[in-house]
Amino acid sequence: MFSTGQLIFAILFFVAFVVIVTLSYKKDKKLHRKNYKGVIWILVSFITFIIILFLIKYFLKN
Numbered sequence: 001m002f003s004t005g006q007l008i009f010a011i012l013f014f015v016a017f018v019v020i021v022t023l024s025y026k027k028d029k030k031l032h033r034k035n036y037k038g039v040i041w042i043l044v045s046f047i048t049f050i051i052i053l054f055l056i057k058y059f060l061k062n
Contacts, residue, residue, distance in 0.1 A: 002010075
């Protein structure tokens with residue numbers, strides 16, 4: 001399906017991408033902690049809202 005050269009390129013690209021993203025995250029870790037301090041509560045609220053919607057759909061269907 002893919003040639004050997006395409007597979008090698010894909011693997012090298014993936015490895016390089018993961019390394020660059022990891023290094024960028026480590027570099028900005030302190031900045032993220034400072035700027036996004038209360039974001040976890042927004043995530044929890046959003047997930048709770050989605051679960052409530054699914055529960056409402058389930059109970060109204062039965």
